[in-house]
Amino acid sequence: MKVSIIGATGYTGAELIRLLTQHPQVEVEIITSNSFVGKKISDIYPNLTGIIDMKCKELNVEEIAEKTEVAFTALPHGVSMDIVPQLVERGLKVIDLSGDYRYQDLDTYQAWYKEHSSPELLAKGTYGLAEYNSLKIKDSSLVANPGCYPTASLLALMPLVENSLVEKEGIIVDAKSGTTGAGRKLSRGTHFSETEGNFKAYKVANHRHRSEIEEKLSLAQTDDVQLTFTPHLLPAKRGILATIYADLACDKSTEELIHYYHEFYDGANFVRILDNKLPQLKYVVGSNYCDIGVKVDQERNQVIIISAIDNLIKGSAGQAIQNLNLMAGWDETPGLKQIGMYL
Numbered sequence: 001m002k003v004s005i006i007g008a009t010g011y012t013g014a015e016l017i018r019l020l021t022q023h024p025q026v027e028v029e030i031i032t033s034n035s036f037v038g039k040k041i042s043d044i045y046p047n048l049t050g051i052i053d054m055k056c057k058e059l060n061v062e063e064i065a066e067k068t069e070v071a072f073t074a075l076p077h078g079v080s081m082d083i084v085p086q087l088v089e090r091g092l093k094v095i096d097l098s099g100d101y102r103y104q105d106l107d108t109y110q111a112w113y114k115e116h117s118s119p120e121l122l123a124k125g126t127y128g129l130a131e132y133n134s135l136k137i138k139d140s141s142l143v144a145n146p147g148c149y150p151t152a153s154l155l156a157l158m159p160l161v162e163n164s165l166v167e168k169e170g171i172i173v174d175a176k177s178g179t180t181g182a183g184r185k186l187s188r189g190t191h192f193s194e195t196e197g198n199f200k201a202y203k204v205a206n207h208r209h210r211s212e213i214e215e216k217l218s219l220a221q222t223d224d225v226q227l228t229f230t231p232h233l234l235p236a237k238r239g240i241l242a243t244i245y246a247d248l249a250c251d252k253s254t255e256e257l258i259h260y261y262h263e264f265y266d267g268a269n270f271v272r273i274l275d276n277k278l279p280q281l282k283y284v285v286g287s288n289y290c291d292i293g294v295k296v297d298q299e300r301n302q303v304i305i306i307s308a309i310d311n312l313i314k315g316s317a318g319q320a321i322q323n324l325n326l327m328a329g330w331d332e333t334p335g336l337k338q339i340g341m342y343l
């Protein structure tokens with residue numbers, strides 16, 4: 001299958017290229033850039049030298065539609081929605097990594113992002129949380145890849161929220177991300193001298209991912225779920241670790257809940273429920289796994305869930321390939337069999 005990557009020079013675009021070189025059924029045919037047109041991708045990311053030396057092209061939707069079947073759009077929010085409709089119109093299957101097609105509710109999108117220029121497509125997009133939505137993803141021509149924090153949070157919370165095992169108010173998601181989560185563009189807050197040796201919260205009570213997590217949990221529970229979401233910036237390049245607190249709406253022990261998670265994720269290729277240890281970034285960075293640990297604090301009648309992912313793999317490029325595999329009707333795992341880099 002021939003695919004295009006639009007926005008190939010960004011971190012998620014480059015990660016798509018790197019992972020897809022290991023995919024037996026996929027050939028990357030066209031890569032596009034905004035500011036590096038005519039430049040070899042291996043001159044921008046020299047780790048690709050001799051493996052994939054193709055040049056970045058200007059965006060040409062006609063050529064993309066003629067030569068490829070699937071397009072990944074790894075573009076900033078607001079830019080994707082200018083391009084995705086043109087691709088869908090021409091019959092391409094699209095996997096969009098931005099926030100532009102993730103929401104079911106137009107007003108929520110517009111409250112947190114900007115005015116939507118193709119609301120009719122927003123309604124048609126399928127939310128690409130692969131473990132949860134695989135049947136819909138298989139039949140979809142537009143998949144909206146989830147945000148990185150929402151991926152870590154939703155995989156941890158879905159089993160409990162969907163079955164009303166926790167209270168729908170008062171959930172707290174305390175999440176920490178590496179700096180690649182902010183993309184490749186330069187910014188004062190993420191450069192080395194600001195982040196090395198530091199650890200800080202940001203966008204407290206004001207991060208758009210709260211609305212994405214709340215919408216998907218509310219749809220799963222068929223009632224409004226409300227949470228507090230606080231992101232933090234780690235002095236590390238990759239990885240997200242989320243510590244989540246929820247009040248129990250049932251009388252269950254740690255062992256009972258862990259058993260429950262095992263059943264919920266039975267057959268899932270990329271979710272690992274850890275029985276006797278807690279997730280750490282080093283177990284998942286470099287892989288498409290989401291690791292989940294669960295502990296009940298019986299005295300507080302509270303459950304604490306910890307989840308960890310690599311933001312550039314399970315949180316973006318890897319999950320996008322998982323979605324491609326589902327859309328193509330293949331097994332879920334080609335291109336994604338790497339295990340983490342413990343050291």
Ligand SMILES: NC(=O)C1=CN([C@@H]2O[C@H](COP(=O)(O)OP(=O)(O)OC[C@H]3O[C@@H](n4cnc5c(N)ncnc54)[C@H](OP(=O)(O)O)[C@@H]3O)[C@@H](O)[C@H]2O)C=CC1
Pocket residue numbers: 006007008009010011012013032033034035036074075076077079097098099146147148180181182183184185311312315316
């Ligand atoms: N980084 C992460 O961990 C995650 C990111 N995402 C989402 O994925 C998307 C891509 O993120 P990421 O790779 O980190 O971002 P980067 O900033 O690293 O890359 C953005 C890409 O988009 C291109 N681009 C920027 N502006 C324009 C424009 N106006 N027109 C056309 N192309 C443009 C850039 O081209 P050029 O280099 O040529 O300027 C670059 O290829 C974003 O929507 C992000 O929110 C989702 C989950 C996780």
Ligand SMILES: CC(=O)N[C@@H](CCC(=O)OP(=O)(O)O)C(=O)O
Pocket residue numbers: 097098099146147148149177178179180181182183231233315
């Ligand atoms: C560390 C960092 O800055 N992270 C980004 C999240 C990036 C991401 O995955 O989310 P979207 O695709 O929704 O942008 C942030 O907080 O905005």
